[in-house]
Amino acid sequence: MAKIKFSSEDHIYMQVAEGIEKMISDDVLRLGDKLPSVRVLSDEYGISMGTAFQAYYHLEGKGLIESRPKSGYYVRFNQRRFPALPKTVGAFPIASDVSIKDMIATVYKDITAVDVINFAIGVPAVELLPAAKINKSVLHALRHSKDHCIGYEHFQGNIELRKQIARLAFNWGGNITPDEVVITTGCMEALVICLRAITKPGDMVVVEKPAYFGIYQAMESLGLKAVEISCDPETGPDLDNLEKILQQFPVKACLLVPNFSNPIGSCMPDENKRRLVEIITKYNTPLIEDDIYGELYFGKNRPRTCKYYDKKGLVMHCSSFSKSLAPGYRVGWIIPGKFLDTVKQIKMMHTLSSPTLTQAAMAHFLSIGRYEYHLKNLRKALHTQCLKYMQGIMQYFPTDTKMSRPQGGFVLWVELNPTLNAYKLCTEALKHHISIAPGQIFSASSHYSNYVRISYGKPWNEDVEYGLMMLGRLIKKMG
Amino acid sequence: MAKIKFSSEDHIYMQVAEGIEKMISDDVLRLGDKLPSVRVLSDEYGISMGTAFQAYYHLEGKGLIESRPKSGYYVRFNQRRFPALPKTVGAFPIASDVSIKDMIATVYKDITAVDVINFAIGVPAVELLPAAKINKSVLHALRHSKDHCIGYEHFQGNIELRKQIARLAFNWGGNITPDEVVITTGCMEALVICLRAITKPGDMVVVEKPAYFGIYQAMESLGLKAVEISCDPETGPDLDNLEKILQQFPVKACLLVPNFSNPIGSCMPDENKRRLVEIITKYNTPLIEDDIYGELYFGKNRPRTCKYYDKKGLVMHCSSFSKSLAPGYRVGWIIPGKFLDTVKQIKMMHTLSSPTLTQAAMAHFLSIGRYEYHLKNLRKALHTQCLKYMQGIMQYFPTDTKMSRPQGGFVLWVELNPTLNAYKLCTEALKHHISIAPGQIFSASSHYSNYVRISYGKPWNEDVEYGLMMLGRLIKKMG
Structure with missing residues (x-):
């Protein structure tokens, strides 16, 4: 050697x-x-x-x-030697009697059920999270806050937490002050507030295809029209495509997940991020950047964010601790650039302020340096799980299966034989107490009917292996 | 005797x-x-x-x-021998260069500031709340939940908490099952979700005049038009007026605070509630009932709710613990009647789920019967404070001052000489570290420019007395 x-x-x-x-x-x-x-x-x-x-x-x-x-x-x-990558755009949708909303309702009927092998939920397993140490931070917050965290928090968010978030931005080269940060109740609220800050019902918003179904649902409920851009399974949004769209249509905002997009797992090269920001600046179109997976990289360095390249304040950077530390704490944030005042007003109207205790606990956890330490372990664990799950899928699924190669995050995007209906597979799997996310829910138009998203958030064990084996069997039976 | x-x-x-x-x-x-x-x-x-x-x-x-x-x-x-009640509708608005939004921003710039005598914030003082006992419930939740409250909660809300809320509904004669309850991040989110469930931008919604500014702001941000109905300072909404409005206009919803409306403190007699529900049923117009102050009555019995009289599921009942137990916990709820499915979907899109820990803590606190005990003490304390503040205002304010006579809640609605500009008074008072809410922010059209809302949430002490004395002096100087 x-x-x-x-x-x-x-x-x-x-x-x-x-x-x-x-x-x-x-x-x-x-x-x-x-x-x-x-x-x-x-x-x-x-x-x-x-x-x-x-x-x-x-x-x-x-x-x-x-x-x-x-x-x-x-x-x-x-x-x-992994199988081929999935196709950029799925085959034609298989006609379905079930609406996307109903599919989502079926899949996520009870995300807290304990008797299900859950490949559908996009969070790291609780055993990967530092529960005991977070508990200590809760106790610290209860003991050291001026009013035991019972009173309202400032609507912009706990000042100590905003300081920590500003510090965290160093990781991607950000130079942010606490005054530029607004705390939200999770990243979903962050995205909804950003959309409301810069759009009106009827407006067009560019999104990736495929994209997280929560984004489509939120846009639908705000009366917005999704303009989908094609994405490369490794490098993300097609920027030539984007520029054409911005030339032709009066798009009011872009909502993208540059780092480890959900479900395809692509990560935009930093050079692409720079160009993306140039394009949106040229067309004066704000970009809502969902960076919720940014810290979960498998490589040597944290990928940059679009916010890093933003000179005009057009990038609204959103993230949270839901995928990396404590999903149930619902602590997220926005760095809204020049839309700061509008975002603060909407946050106040939306929920007045976010809960005091959970914010104070997160602030303490970060302030003593535990987050960095935890992230190191979490990244290693997720990378290992990713490889294990990929091997499992190769072993148990049919040979024509294609699969993404995520460089971060915790979901695999799996393309099955075009004749297979993923939603049917999903309902069959539920009968065996296995849940997966069917591809149909990741686009506005029920595309991806032969795709499934498999989360590898749970550490590899016999149950997981059994789950994948069972899925493989069901697929072969249906094929 | x-x-x-x-x-x-x-x-x-x-x-x-x-x-x-x-x-x-x-x-x-x-x-x-x-x-x-x-x-x-x-x-x-x-x-x-x-x-x-x-x-x-x-x-x-x-x-x-x-x-x-x-x-x-x-x-x-x-x-x-209290002064006369304030007028139902205020004098003509004094032209103002300051927008309502800017007024609100000025008044509530920093609700967590400690060096201000705060008559503007509508919450009971922290010293009236059972902080130590709530802390115990937090510890119980951390120790006894299956995953230390780190994982996502069910999007409809913690099942134990929903059981407790159903039990709480007995107090107003409600017969509710836990499945009919949806937990939210405070009452503000509850109201916003209800509005989104039954309206579209451009729709008309009936509200009280005057009403809590947060309601106007939320409606504005949802693109809704407020149709204001006149209210009696003691019995609340004028139901003849309401029926005429529903006859004439395509109103899509009513949003009312039947018990201890903010700011005027009126409480609809139960008979009026029954008639209100008959009217909205006749016109098939849903009613969003904000019952956040319902438990804070000074009389012998809890006033009923409109939900109690609702046979068709048209009443969407909203409340929270923010005014009675733990403002900073941001735990609210909706009992949405026949709109349950829509409400559940919007809640999921809005914030996925509300924080796990705060819900579990509230559930435990209620399950051991501490809430009822606490409420008894809180009601007594607030009633006493109410009378003390009224006496203070009579003592220090000019003799032409008029004042509401609340039978619950914790705000007084004070009418000053018509020449006085409440917002100017408010900015003057802030210079003396005293904050009050100017009347202008409680209507869509800057009416009530000679009114102020004074919260008596803080127990009577020398600071409070000094604050009222100082306010009286400023009013006399400006008059």
Whole structure:
């Protein structure tokens, strides 16, 4: 094996593991190849046996290698060999008697049910979240606030929390003051407030296709028209397409998820973000940037945001802790740029202020540096789960299955045989206590009828494997 | 003094105190009259000296009698002798360069500021709320929920809390199941969701005049037109007026506060509620009933709600704990009648679900019976504060001041000399660190420019007295 130079930034075992991972994906090490023993590895790299073991243990956790009893470690998996990516736009919709609203109601009838293997809900599993430490922050907030968090909070949000959010923006190069932040009751409220700030019923808004169904629903309830732009499964929105749309139509806003878009998992290269901001600036069209998955990257660095490239205050940056720390706390925020005053007014009209206690608890949790530490672990866990789930789907689903390759977030976008009706699959699966999100709910027009979204928020275990196996069986039966 | 027959329902000292209070208000006992000594009172009523003392102590707390050292107790105040009630509709508006939005922004710039004597904010003071006991319920929720309240709650709301809300409805004769309740992030979200469920931009909605400015703002932001109906300062909406409006205009909804309307404090007699429901049923116009002050009555019994008389599911009943238990928890609810499904859908689109922890804490607090106990104390405290503030205003404000006589809630509606501009008074008062709500913000058209709303949520103390004295001085200077 080639020697590598260790940098001081990462753990040495990680650097060794990454080197081996690269060799696997470059086909230097092939499926079935035997790896050097722990002793040999330790000699070759000049590392301790313990570190060498840790590197293999890490790769085994990701499902890339396996240990065979009394034999050693073998290459098990090469993520370059994943199935093809899903198509950009799905096949023609299969006529359906069920409205999208009813489909959503069926799938999400009871998101708190405990007897269901839930691949439909887009949140990390509770066991990945630092519950005990958040509880301590709640206690701290109860004890140290001037009125036990019983009184109203300022409608713009807890000042300590706004300071922490401003600090968090450093991660993507943001230079934000607490006065520029407005706290909301989750990211959904953030998006609804932004839409209300810059649109009127009947206005056109550009969205990705496919997109999170909550966005379509919110727009419908506000009387807005969705103009869908095509998206590349890896790099996101087609910017030439966008520019044409902005030229031709009186679009009032764009609502995009540049980092790890839901459901396709694409991440816009930073260069594309720069160009996107140039385009919306040229046409003076505000951009609502939903960055709720931005911190959940699998690569070395946090991807930038569009807000970073924004000079005119046209980008309304939205995010929350719902996907990364505490879904049930419903703490989100907006950095609304030049629309700050309007956003503050609408927030006040909407819910007066967000709850005091949950804001104070999040502020404390961030202020003692626990969020950064937690995110590091969460990213690792999600990356591992992503690879495991992909392997599971390859193993149990039919061979013509296609799949996204997310570089962050926690959902897989899976394309099945065109004859398959995903909603039917979903209702069949529910009978077996397995829930998935059918592709139909991710567009305004029931496209994607042969797609499903599978969340890998839950750590790999026997239930999960059984769930995927069962799904594979149902698909084969229906195909 | 006349003998009275004690019932077993109330404390004996309260029954004695009420008897004396009635004699004062009936002018049997007049201002300055000396009251019997504690010993004589105890002999006359056949009660202990302690109970007799408690009765006087209670009346002294309400400001109705006073003890003079080494002399005994004297009648100090007769609440029948209050100034006249404010007029139903204010004088013509004084032209103003300041928009209502800007006025609201100025008054409520920082509702969390601690160095201001705040008569503008409509909540009970934190010292009247059971903070320590609520904290215990938070701890209970953290310890006993399946996932430490970190995961999403069901979008319709915590089931235990919905059970408690259904139980609470017994107080006004309601027969509600938990399935009929939808939890919201405070009452403001409840009202906004109801409006969105049954109206479209451009629709007409009947509201009271004057009404809480948040209602006007919410309607404006939803593109709705307010049709204002006149209200009696004691009995609320003029129902003949309402029926004429429903005959003439295509009104899509009524949004009313039948119990202790904000700011005028009127309470619709139950008979009027019955007729109101008959009228809206006849015209098939849904009624959004904001009952947020319903539990804060000063009389013997809780006033009924319109929902009680509703047979067709046309009444959407809204309330919250923000005015009675924990403003900062932002826990409200809707009992939406036949619009249940629509309301559930909009709630899901709006904020997905409300925070898990605050709901679970409220559910526990109610389940152990603490809410009823707390309400009893709160009602007594608010009634006492109401009388004290009224006396203070009579003492310090000019003699031409008129004032509402609320039978519940915690705001006084005060009419000043017609030449006075309440918003100017308000900005002057802010310079002295006193905040009040100017009348202009309680109508769509800057009427009520010589009115102010004064909240008596804060217990009477030297600061409060200084604040009212200072206000009186400013009014006299400006007059």
